[in-house]
Amino acid sequence: MLTARQRLQALPVLLALLTLCLALPAASPARASSARHPVVLVHGYNADPGVWGALRADLRAAGYSDAELFSFGYDTHQSVNEVLAGRLGAYVDQVRRETGAARVDVVAHSFGSLVSRWYVKFGGGAAAVDHWVSLAGPNRGTSTAWACALWDQACRDMTPGSYVVKNLNSGDETPGAVKYATFWSNCDEVVNPDDSVPLTGAANTPVGCLGHNDLLGDDATSAGVRAFLSS
Numbered sequence: 001m002l003t004a005r006q007r008l009q010a011l012p013v014l015l016a017l018l019t020l021c022l023a024l025p026a027a028s029p030a031r032a033s034s035a036r037h038p039v040v041l042v043h044g045y046n047a048d049p050g051v052w053g054a055l056r057a058d059l060r061a062a063g064y065s066d067a068e069l070f071s072f073g074y075d076t077h078q079s080v081n082e083v084l085a086g087r088l089g090a091y092v093d094q095v096r097r098e099t100g101a102a103r104v105d106v107v108a109h110s111f112g113s114l115v116s117r118w119y120v121k122f123g124g125g126a127a128a129v130d131h132w133v134s135l136a137g138p139n140r141g142t143s144t145a146w147a148c149a150l151w152d153q154a155c156r157d158m159t160p161g162s163y164v165v166k167n168l169n170s171g172d173e174t175p176g177a178v179k180y181a182t183f184w185s186n187c188d189e190v191v192n193p194d195d196s197v198p199l200t201g202a203a204n205t206p207v208g209c210l211g212h213n214d215l216l217g218d219d220a221t222s223a224g225v226r227a228f229l230s231s
Contacts, residue, residue, distance in 0.1 A: 020024030037105045038095055039064065039229065041071045042088065043088075044110025044136075045154055049073045051109065054217040055225065062226050070095050070104075074110060080164045081155045085118035092119070092128055093202050105229050109216060110153060112192065113137025117168050126176030131229050134182040135215045139173075140196040141165040144189075180229045183221050185210040196228040203228065 018169060041052045049071030056069055072091050078084055092104055106129050108116045113134035119125040120132060138145070141160030147154035157164040174180040184197035187209035191197060198204035207221050215221050 001081065013140060036064070036068070037103055037199060037229075038068045038070060039090055039105045040088075040095060040100050041069070042106060042108040042112035042116050043071070043073070043076075044077045044108075044112050045158070047076065051213070053215055055107070055222055058222045058226065065194070067079055068099070069181070072112075073176070074115075077152050077154050079153045080114050080118050081167070084115045085123045088115055088119045088121045089125060089128075090220060096128065103130040104127070105133075107133040107135070107229075108137060109135045110137060110212065113139055114157060114164055114168065118164065120178055121168060121175055126178055129178050131179045131231075133225055133228060134180075134197065134199075134202075135221065135225075136184060136191055136197060136212050137182065137186055138167075138191045138196050139182070139199055140169060142191045142196055143154045146191055172201070173199045179203075179228070179231065181205065181225075183207050183215060183224060185212070185215065190211050 027183070034134070041049065042110070043049055043051050046157060053070055053129075059069055070091075074084055074087060074089055095104055096102070106116050106120075114137065117134075118123070118134065120129050130184045138158050141162060142158055145155045149159050150224035156162055159165070180202035182197050182199055182201060182202050184191070184194060184204065185207050186194050188194050188211070190212035205224055206216060207215060210218055210221075
């Protein structure tokens with residue numbers, strides 16, 4: 001039997017154990033939220049990270065914190081395969097280091113789809129990306145890119161039959177264990193033909209008659225992206 005003095009000496013230990021036990025249940029939600037991947041947003045040609053304002057707001061409303069949302073900014077007039085895909089890869093590695101996440105989700109608009117696809121297919125991104133989303137991406141090229149192809153490398157990369165387009169669509173269009181999705185409009189004034197966007201092996205979603213940039217702020221498209229990221 002413990003003496004009164006021994007009981008008093010044991011009291012701090014008992015209190016510490018009680019505090020630890022009470023703290024354990026609170027750890028469960030943190031473990032659950034860690035299953036969600038950070039999201040890397042990749043803008044399109046002649047754009048900047050500011051285009052993601054609406055989607056970022058929707059993702060925050062869905063429970064993402066600012067520490068889980070990242071926007072890759074880059075010079076959109078450079079080569080997909082020689083420059084930009086590698087820079088995106090370095091950025092994704094930085095995000096993974098900062099967050100401790102093994103994988104990220106990528107959402108790309110327009111030209112950003114080619115940059116991020118090259119990174120996934122040829123730059124090691126298949127091991128670092130869990131979900132990949134293309135909004136109005138010229139995945140099989142677009143005839144409108146001929147208008148600037150004479151002086152702009154990125155435009156040349158977007159033309160139908162370019163080195164970039166041919167290689168991205170050779171063999172498996174959606175390689176690895178990455179989950180792929182595309183969202184496309186039948187009224188897209190930039191991506192021609194409209195069916196350049198869908199990919200074999202991806203979840204391809206038509207969004208109706210929307211302008212090329214309208215997909216960035218469309219509520220139904222945003223809901224579809226959020227549902228896909230949570231799948």
